[in-house]
Amino acid sequence: MAKGLAGKRVVIGASRKTDEMSLLIEKQGGIPIVRSLQGTVFLAEKEVEPDLQRLIQEGTDWFILTTGIGTETLLNLAEKLGVQEQFKIILQQAKIAARGYKTFAVLKRLGLEPVAVDDDGTTRGLMKALETVDFAGKKVAVQLHGEKAPLLINFLKEKGAEVLMLLPYQHIPAETETLATLYGEISEGKVDAVCFTTAIQVRSLFDYARETNRVESLVDYFQSNTLAAAVGKVTAEALREEGIERIVMPENERMGAMVIELSRYYLDR
Template identity: 40%
Template sequence: MGLFNKTIAVTGGRKGEEMRALIQKQGGKALIRPAQGTVFTNEEHVVQSLREIIENPPDMLIYTTGMGEKRMAELAELAGLEKEYNHLLRSIPIAVRGTKTLRHFKQKGITPQTVADRGTMNQLENALTIENQSVVLQMHGENVPGFIESLEAANNTVTTIYPYEHTPPEQAVLKQLIEEIENGQLDAVAFTSAIQVRYFFEYVDRVKKRERILTSLTETILPVAVGEVTEEHLKAQGIEHVLTPTTPRMGAMVMEMAKYYRNLASS
């Protein structure tokens, strides 16, 4: 019961009830405050992109999520492009971000050439030593201009595909979360994806409360990230110390919080 008497705000909505149950099991109280909106797919755009890369194959395919590739495969099948798309995957070098994406491809019988096993874009960038090539980059719902600029600086041509995109969160929810932070109603804020960090701080900047929120998340409220990618985004916003489990899973994040507070109580 490491979270006894602790109130945790969770910024992910998709698995909010699952997170609530995990936190309650550890004796805590979960407040679900989604900092991202719904996910949708611009199917016409993705199918057109698939046709283009099948007709003019790139030198490399880069995938940032297994879920994104799965959606591309589904749309290829619906558009009658399944055979051509599968041939493309098996004839071109593939780079992937994260062990989940790697497992996804191995289940398809494909071994990627380049793997960033920590799952960060920085690691993927460092692992790629390509230049003068055409690259297709499957994005994970948000842009990564630094990564793309790095590829383009090496004279690579980059085409992006967004199999799924996110709508912004409800501003009323973000306003409520900020008020709870300011009023000291929370012990921790748990971010379950990098895009939540971006949307949250965009709103914080819009209402001109960055300094106050950063102070709270540094001095009185524990910032928690589900994995290294989300942790990197929090640190990029100016939060130096972030609690992050070694395994990027929701359950592992809750157990890491419980462990943190047990250690704190016994010190």
């Protein structure tokens, strides 16, 4: 039976379950290469505390929640600080926009109904739902996870919002040496595909390219030579935001399904 990844050198950008992914790639005939682009996401209680206190003092007109775990963490931190009731009142009084089914589940448990939700699990989907909203002069609190989501923040600011970002989880970038190595491998045609399992991995690689003035080159390599594989919609969205259009993505948003889809892509060609 033909194996679509036969002889293909496939990079794994993840830092977790790399053994599992390597085995899946090998079963499809590929050569796995681990280049962790993830860095570390850490619980940033001390860092987010001043912003949370400001939210409690000033309130907000809108609250945009982007992850279930981040929403839960803000609730837990508010409880630690003795302001959970005030935080819940702010949630009750604000208009809420939510991205993702896990966020929606947390709100449902709190008895809260968002007025705007995405239709596809992505930030772009959420922005589409907010397209007609007048944010001029409105206070908008945005819960983010790991990174600052410049597309969403710029969208809100361009519509006149006064934005307060809340990042209960923050991101330590990947090792520069790893990023430099992978960029070199891509530019020299030494890898056939890169598997991205989170949007943060995409940002890490492209932030490195930005810092070294090589974004256009990196986009060209992905468009013409090295194939980008995304585990799901949010990761694919991050790739598109960087200018990548040639993306392999499975319908079932799982790592195993991504490897199979990648194998199928090469078989079809």
